[in-house]
Amino acid sequence: MANARGGGGGGGPDDMLWARGVDYxxxxxxxxxxxxDFNAAAKALGIDGELVKAIPHTTAFGEAVVWIRPExxxxxxxxxxxxxxxxxLNIDGSWGLGSAAEGDGDGAGMAD
Incomplete structure (x- = not known):
């Protein structure tokens, strides 16, 4: 399925089928x-939007999929x-020192 951002194509033959009752x-x-969200985060990191671009897609079964090119x-x-x-990145969304900085190697040591 093509989309408004110019993505689409490149899918399998089933991508052109539409099933009745599926909420695409x-x-x-x-x-x-x-x-x-992904593209905004990449832009915030200064990553070129032409090189890294997430493209929305749906499968023939109505599953949401995001495509990203290999490069x-x-x-x-x-x-x-x-x-x-x-x-x-701590589970609460805050940043802390990882195990590499603390030298324990188990990944559990994070700053409060």
Whole structure:
């Protein structure tokens, strides 16, 4: 299914089938919201929106899916690897020192 952001195509042959009673619109809206959140976060990190761009999609079964091209996944993987060496995101959303900084190696040591 194509979308308003120019994405679409590249799916399997079942992507062109529509099943009666499947709520594709709600699934696409959920995928669009997640893609927008991802793209905003990437932009906030200074990542080029043409290189890393999440694209909303729905499957033939009405599942929400977000596509990211392989080169974009590689960029995000590098950003995540660098972040993993620096700080740890606590479960409450705050940032703390990770185990690499504290030297215990178990990942449990986070600052309050």
């Amino acid at each position: 619109v709600s699934a696409w809206r959920a995928a669009d919201e997640a893609a927008s 974009g996944v590689r960029v995000i993987a590098r950003v995540m690897a660098v972040g993993a060496q620096c700080d740890t």
